[in-house]
Amino acid sequence: MTADPLSSPLLATLPPPRKLTPDDLTACLALGEDRGWSREEHKWRLLLTAGQGYGIDAPDRPGELIAAYVLTTYADAYACVSMVLVARRHARRGIGRHLMRHALDSSGTAALFLQATENGRPLYERMGFRPVGTTTMLTGPFSPPPYEATGAAARTSVRPASAADLRAVLALDAEVFGTDRTELLTRLPAFSDRFVVAEDPAGALTGFAARWPNGPTDVFGPVVAEDLATAQALVTELAVDARDRVRFDVDARHPEWERWLRAGGLSGDFRCTLMVHTAADIPGDISRRFAPYSVALG
Missing domain, CATH: 3.40.630.30 (Gcn5-related N-acetyltransferase (GNAT))
Structure with missing residues (x-):
């Protein structure tokens, strides 16, 4: 019988994601490379200054992150969730859901939207997001x-x-x-x-x-x-x-x-599938x- 990832010992001890700053750029780039992403330094710098990044520090590797995401809010009406990442060694343990719950809590009354890959879409659907379009x-x-x-x-x-x-x-x-x-x-x-x-x-x-x-x-x-x-x-x-x-x-x-x-x-x-939460569309x-x-x- 497969264990429920939401009851994993790691998840039970995880703190809420902390706010990231531009000083966390190196850790964000390393986390992205761990998941096969290219080094998008220029874009990460923008996201960490114009938006608000959140991350979870690796308990066993100082200076590293085991998970991160960015929330960019527009006039408190809409917010975009992006760069949702979980370190490969901690994948499929409920941490992605942990991040998304934090994003929903952090967005207040703003309606969330995001671009979902096929791998990520099932999680977002379980969190209440629904598809409204596609991007190629x-x-x-x-x-x-x-x-x-x-x-x-x-x-x-x-x-x-x-x-x-x-x-x-x-x-x-x-x-x-x-x-x-x-x-x-x-x-x-x-x-x-x-x-x-x-x-x-x-x-x-x-x-x-x-x-x-x-x-x-x-x-x-x-x-x-x-x-x-x-x-x-x-x-x-x-x-x-x-x-x-x-x-x-x-x-x-x-x-x-x-x-x-x-x-x-x-x-x-x-x-990618454009998805929204608590709104008819973007x-x-x-x-x-x-x-x-x-x-x-x-």
Whole structure:
């Protein structure tokens, strides 16, 4: 008979996860590598400053973590759970459930959402999360194919973002994302390699997009645009000096966008399930949200 992992001696003695700081970066990277993740140092630095990391110290290995996750809260209305990790030597002992209970308790009245792998989805379903969509990761060399722009999109121009654009970027994002992301977006100029905006002939902002480094890969996101052609114009500009390997995370509700990206050379079938807790869906307007900041952030 298999023992109930929730009654394991280790779990019975575990303390609540403690708050992590940027000083815990090395331990977070090591925990990720233990589970086969690449060293995403640049992303972890953002998550540990813009969000709140939580971790459980290894009782027998000072300076190491046996588990961790990050909770990023948006205006106390929604919160994203990400980077849920349990050390390989302590897997399948109920620690993942321990972390998620802590996340639910720590989020207060905020509705939680997350991107679940196939391995993690059963746990989240047992915790009350339900699926509302899927995201596919596309990677590879990318050469933007031609696209057709008509109407207002045909008169759109794309240029590098400046400090003067921040207020308009925040306003558009609040409308499209559905809640306030000021903490993250004000970090975008320093976090990204390139940050561009689209505007109509009158100078009104119609979209913005960024590209940031993640190891040997350039990640494109966020991409927020009034329509598909504007998103294509933004990404075409970002691709000009991108590295040979890029990554897009594409929501299944954007099939035309995915076809265009694949036509440019990207491929992949690794999917995550977007799941929410105590909400009908994530907020905002998916029709204008073409790429997340990161799947760890929404």
